[in-house]
Amino acid sequence: MIADASVRRAAHRTVLGAFEGTSVPGWLAGLADDGLGGICLYGNNLAADPLEVASLGRALAAACPSLVLALDEEGGDVTRLHYADSSPYPGNAVLGRADDLRTTGAVARAIGAELKAAGISLDLAPDADVNSNPRNPVIGTRSFGADPALVARHTAAWVRGLQSQGVAACVKHFPGHGDTSTDSHLALPRVDADLSTLLRRELVPFVAASAAGAATIMTSHIVLPALDPERPATLSPRILTGLLRGELGFSGVIITDALDMAGASAMIGVPAAAVASLAAGADLLCIGPSLRGRGRDEVRDVVDAVVAAVGDGTLPVERLYDAAARVDALSAAYATGARPADPTLVETGRAAGRRAAVAVVGEVGTVGDGPPLVVRLETGANMAVGDAAWGDLGVTGASVVSVVDGHPSATDLRGHDGPLVVVARAAASHADSWAWLRTLVDARPDAVVVELGWPAPEIDALPRVVRGWGGSLPPSRAVGEAIDRARRATAPAPAPAPAPAPAPDGPHREER
Template sequence: MPGFQGLTVPAWIGEGLDGGLASVCLYGANLDTPAQLGDLAARLRELSPSALLTLDEEGGDVTRLHYLTGSPQPGNAVLGRIDDVAATAASAQLIAAELQALGLNYDLAPSADVNSSPQNPVIGTRSFGAEPELVARHTVAWVEGLQAAGVAGCVKHFPGHGDTTADSHLAMPRIDTDRATLDARELVPFRAAIQAGVATVMTSHILVPALDPSGPATFSRAILTELLRGELGFEGVIVTDALDMKGASGEVGIPEAAVRALIAGADLLCLGSETSPELYREVLDAVAAAVAEGRLSLERLRDAAERTSRLAAAYPAAVPGSAGSVPGPERIAEAFRRGAAVPAWLANPAPVAVVQLENEANMAAGFVPWGAGAAGVPLSTPAEVPAGAKVALVARGLDAAHPAWALAAEFEGAGHPVLVIECGWPHDERADLVTFGASRAVGEALALALQLPVAAPAGAVGGGGSAG
């Protein structure tokens, strides 16, 4: 499952599909306009009517279809807070309809991680919550909504990425907990999704010594074959998280990472957004060499090929179906209005200034418009805030060192009423309002709840994000 750079299908992808390439993954860097994306997807489907054409469309903060404007879906953490499984299924159905309209038949979603660590730098609002049973029931609802509408789903990041404080895009995280805790927490949503018939499971590039102290889950036969296949009884496709991530290939390189993943039990290799024709050939050569050396059996390769072939046959490109009702801005805004500090801030008749602080983008999400800005709310720099205005200070990742706290104190010292808004997973209790997401849909609800002015959204172009 390679990605590629550019807005049109490169020749080497066409040659690969003609030669039996199982899957192609699209990223934000492949998108310029909706019409261009439609042409790109149509060309891929023309080259291979049976391939698995995929992307990361989680809804919420991680979006590829709406990379230029932000997602119209609220996202997992918001859905988990609402706790209406019918709404969660409807959100997935709407995403499936969009994918089907483009001829895409596989979605690398949802995240089934229990976000037990508030300091998690890469999961956070991509999780339905911090309680295993809640995450399990919403994971099942999302999977069933997506797959009933004709698109294969993917629960990730097995065996669970929620209790980490490192980002596997940049390093190899480690979960130091015992097997009993893993059984009672991390594995609960995956068990439920497998019982509900999820089509695929994505591996994580994390070290879990209680299961295998020798290497990350993506390379672990104990985790993929013995636990996932054996104990949990999963019969579908095991797909790797992107092998260009440091947690997988930082020490061994992508070709060797591909070989190790196949040996461990993976069936489909996600190579990453910047796959070149040279790298693609290097991966094929490394797999062939591993077979010649006896490290990798032909039986294992045939097993992987047969599983991916069955998956593609089970989810052919289809016509969009009907979907239920996803929570609209007004329903989400109801929860925002319940913030303890919100009524007094709203009652203040002072004019409003909205300051949104940018921070380093999440590697999985990329540079997607977010928060109030994505909803078209006019934003001010701190220096542009007029005297006497009340300030909505919007940020995400508000840890103790975040500059928002000093800025809020500066505004308050100058006599401005300030509402500090966390558009992510809360790191502490100081924020006045927590939205548990930053998608365009959440930004629209925020604007509605706080009576913020709205102009036409500016959008943004560029970036790419990474699978997983």
């Protein structure tokens, strides 16, 4: 019975659970006493007020100090602390194009300070994927770029900056999600690159991250036939134990991407995927958001499956104990409670991020006179981004129209008497919106198209495109300010002031 209790506690330790709602559930303390490894916060835990999100994190850290508390705070489009009001930091695409490691480190330190103040001990960031496919539906501006060496040096700088604030980094998505055309939330992608390409492209940033001391690395739900033709990385002993542990020598915690994603569990279910991933070499099992209010039961389902697998020999008990020990070490090093953020450090990071966003925005060109109209194409975002606020250009005096279902008449917009701005994310990836945009641009070739996603090649065919490289506040405002500067530069000069009336002729006589 002692052995059974030890196995069950170790099984709990390997689970990164979730719950629904914006307050700490009453059942969580009991699971923490049973050994639960951690909790990850998702969109369904986020209140409209960022202060409430931070308050929830602190409440969790105080109530259950043994838990590793995690969320996705990449900066840029993927944010949780600033979900309702848009991140005050640029994302990786801006930082990579600016290519200043001091800026990247400053942004990561500021994010780390905010997270530590919110009681968060594990940040599921940075994204280290080399975005070699410009049509990638899930990575895009989350990546530092398409050059492996650039991605590697910025990944390392981000890891060092974040972890300097007492928050563990989680470098993702091993061994690389950048060359995919499928979103692993929805299906199982494949990367058919040969081994030589993977070694010189996908794996380079992860080698740099390990050398920089990254506390954790996250797996991807992707099949890479050159490494394992049968199983996605999350379930592959060849990739997790053979490559990541053995050949690359990574000694930190291996975390799965959310196991409720189709790429991991569509065919076998979450509990079976959890057992297979542990056996493959993973240590901490992220079981995804609790969208049906089953947070406690979802954890128990996984724990029961792991205990049963140990009992029938499917999962060696030594592998389970090894995983639990790694999670214990992670918790001891980083789950140390909340610490007030240094406001100077935070503002330094935000200011550096704003400067980087301004530096990477191109020229707008000539903009006509008159009241501006901004049309927002609300084409949605992938599940990693969710419904976070985006694209607030802040163009002075502009009217803003959001297009959700259907599109306004291009003929009507053509007649707008003033500058016309259309802002979108990955506009070319949405067939209906792309067709409408091409029609509008044909009618109004002076329209300014603002692309805040990773630009697809088709965008180059448009006559006037401003690329912002992200939809969070810094790049959005940098584009808006560039448009305002162009408006001021092309505005007609003010009419000269009328000359003063001439003095009356003759001597002036004072009446008494």
